[in-house]
Amino acid sequence: GYASLTILELVEADAIDYTLTVVDSSNRETSVTATVEVQVPPAILLSPTNTTDIILSTVQLSCSSRGWPAPNITWLKDGAEILCSDAISISTFRGERQTVSTLVIGELKLENAGSYQCNASNELIIGRSVLSDTALITVLRELHYCVFMYRMYMYIIM
Structure with missing residues (x-):
């Protein structure tokens, strides 16, 4: 005999086990x-x-992506790939269909200011990728402005 199953518009929910059971003329089942x-x-x-944070602060950015196979995530700063270093760490958890990645800048420096994105790709879209929204990291030198305003306020009152 012959049997077939056709799924016309395949969606993610169709990713299951399908069992075909045949009963012969002697009532024996084969699956x-x-x-x-x-x-x-x-x-x-x-x-x-x-x-936005001050110099020497710790900054953390997170990104999550879904797909099958589970996506690989890389990080970009101003369009260039970021590699781990003493100052920057990247931790990634890759599940069956989802990947979560966290970028941590240990001691923020002025040169860390810029545009950051995560880049998700899997074997399905070789040579292409999906970019996240852009996150801007702004680095402040120090909080002198607040101290200055407080001193002026105290001077005017006295």
């Missing part, structure tokens, strides 16, 4: 199971957010 995997291009679930 075979096939697993359908649905490849899904990456999508950004959580983009990093704008951050």
Whole structure:
């Protein structure tokens, strides 16, 4: 005999096990199971957010992406890939269908100011990727302005 299963518009929810059971004329059952995997291009679930902080602070940016196979996430600063260093660490958790990545700048410096994005890709979109929204990191030298305003306020009152 011959049997077939056709799924016309494949969606992620169709990624399950399908079992075909055949009963012959002697009432004997034979079953075979096939697993359908649905490849899904990456999508950004959580983009990093704008951050303003002072020199030597610790800054953390997070990004999350979903897809099948689970996406790889890389980080970009002003369009160039960021590599780990003594000052910058990147930790990534890659689950079955989702990847979460965190970039930490240990001691913020003026040169860390700029535009940051995460870049998600998987085997489904080779040579292409999906970029998150841009997060701006602004680095303040110090909080002299607040101290200056406080001193002026105290001078006017006295």
